[in-house]
Amino acid sequence: MLKILHFIFGRMYFQVKGYQTERFLNLCAKNHLVLWELKPVSDGYVFFIRRSSYQMLEALAEKANVDLALQGQKGLPYFLIEHKKRKILFFSMCLCGLMILSLSQFLWEITVSGGEVYSESDILKYVTDNYYHIGTLKYQIDCDALEDHLREDYAEIAWASCSIQGTRLHIEIKETLDRKTKQNPKKPCDIVANKSGIITKMAVKSGTPLVSVGDSVKRGTTLISGLIYYYSDDFTVTQTDKIKADGEIVMRTKEVYNNSIPMEYYEKLITGKKKSIKNLYFGQYQFDFPEKKRQDHTNVMTKRRSLKIGKSFYLPIGITMQITERYKPKKKILTKKEAQLKLKKQLERYLMKKAKAGAKIVHCEGNYKKKNNRYEVKASIIKEESVGKIRNIKKLTKKQEKMITPTTAQQ
The missing domain is CATH 3.10.20.310 (membrane protein fhac)
Incomplete structure (x- = not known):
């Protein structure tokens, strides 16, 4: 911050020499004159001062009978003086600044x-x-x-x-709500089931639980309510508060996995890769470049590259890159054993992805068969996983209110 201020207001670089340089430095300290980057040299000292402190510095140097020699001037005021005849440059700089300021008000x-x-x-x-x-x-x-x-x-x-x-x-x-998830709503909320299954674990941090371990729930059921009820001695509601519901709910769920692959397929052998600029865009307007006729057996991928300043100041200007890959198709026919092995590996990758997301695979049983010109697998997967999604608070039903109402037997 100090460097920015020094640049805006300007700074001067001096060398002081003489027989009473130490007295001069003591006078500067007594008068609260700030010198920075003070360094001793062979015949005195060098230092920086603020541009506004020059008159005081000159008076103190005269009082101490030392010689001051200006070594340089840095900062915006001196830059403007040096380039005052370059009006087009300053006009362009101002115009560029105004343009960036105006563009910063939009989403790009x-x-x-x-x-x-x-x-x-x-x-x-x-x-x-x-x-x-x-x-x-x-x-x-x-x-x-x-x-x-x-x-x-x-x-x-x-x-x-x-x-x-x-x-x-x-x-x-x-897509999974757990205790590690930082809840983002700024207003009170419920936690509801985003899947159907049986509750196996529940830890409530805040809110009113409406289900318990062992309950079978359907998708959309409120698990933890953000409503808090306060009761009097005769069990009538005296006050209701709304808070952010928070907790961890683990549920045992069942999923049916389906996948199939063709018996005959073509393997792509890449023979070459080429990059080219497809178009130039400005905001919502796009200018396409002439495109060559696409050849057969070619993969085409496009990537959008925006011009930006820093990490998040995007500008409405950019290009779309087109990456083409020529390939040679090679026909292959799978045997039953090869097809089952391929489908099994794809199923294992799917299960590993679920496990990486925090799910515990309890049971998985797959059924492989051939249908027409395809090999298929149908697997039943039972897993335990964290469930729940945030939803705006909804009023409890009479059944739910009755569930949480205290009774004399509970006291």
């Missing part, structure tokens, strides 16, 4: 992270089609409302966090 990039069930392109399409698109003014973006919409419209999203970072809207989603 949307990124998504954390999704497994839902792809980044799915979430981006949902947000841009229904709520915010590139070029939206940042003050019009309501991150809290967008978080609510994402949790309500996507059954598998347990937690969502939206934030404005520079000119970027970053959306982070999580």
Whole structure:
């Protein structure tokens, strides 16, 4: 911060020499004159001072009978004086600054992270089609409302966090709610089941539990309510508070896994790779470059690269890169044994992915068979996993209220 201030207000670099340099330094200290980067040299000292302190420095040097020699002047005021005839340069700098300032008020990039069930392109399409698109003014973006919409419209999203970072809207989603998840709502909430199964473990940190271990629940059932009831001695409700429900719920769930592969398929042998610029875009406008006729047996991938300043200050300018891969198709026919081995490896990778996400695989049984020109596997997977998703608080039903009402037998 000091370096920035020194640049804005300017600083001067001096050398002092004479027989009473120590007295001069003592006078500077007595008069609270700040010298920095003070260094001894062969015939005196060198140091920096603020531009505004020059007159006091000159008076103290005269009083101590020492010689001052100006070695240099640095900072914005001297830069402006030195280049005062270059009006076009200053005009361009001001225009560039105003342009960057105006561009910083808009949204130029949307990124998504954390999704497994839902792809980044799915979430981006949902947000841009229904709520915010590139070029939206940042003050019009309501991150809290967008978080609510994402949790309500996507059954598998347990937690969502939206934030404005520079000119970027970053959306982070999580499809499993556990104690390690930092709950993002700024308002009270319930925790509801995002899957059906049997409760095997439950630890409530805050809120009112509406289920217990051993209960069989369906998707959408409220597990922990954000409503807190206070009762009088005669068991009538005297006060109701709303808080953020928090806790960890582990449920035993059952899932049916289906997968199939063709008996005959083509393996791609890559023969070459080529990169090219497909188009140049500015905001929502796109300028396509002439494209060569696409050859047969070619994979095409596109990557969007935006111009940015720093990590999160995106600008509405960029290019779309096109990566093409030529390949040679080679026909292969799977035997029954090879097909089963391939399907088994794909199932194992799927189970490892679930285990990595925190699920405990209790049982898995697969049934392999051939149907028409395909080999299929149907597996029944029983697993224990953390469940729950955040939802805005809903009023309890009479049955739920009766469940949590204290009785004399409980006292």
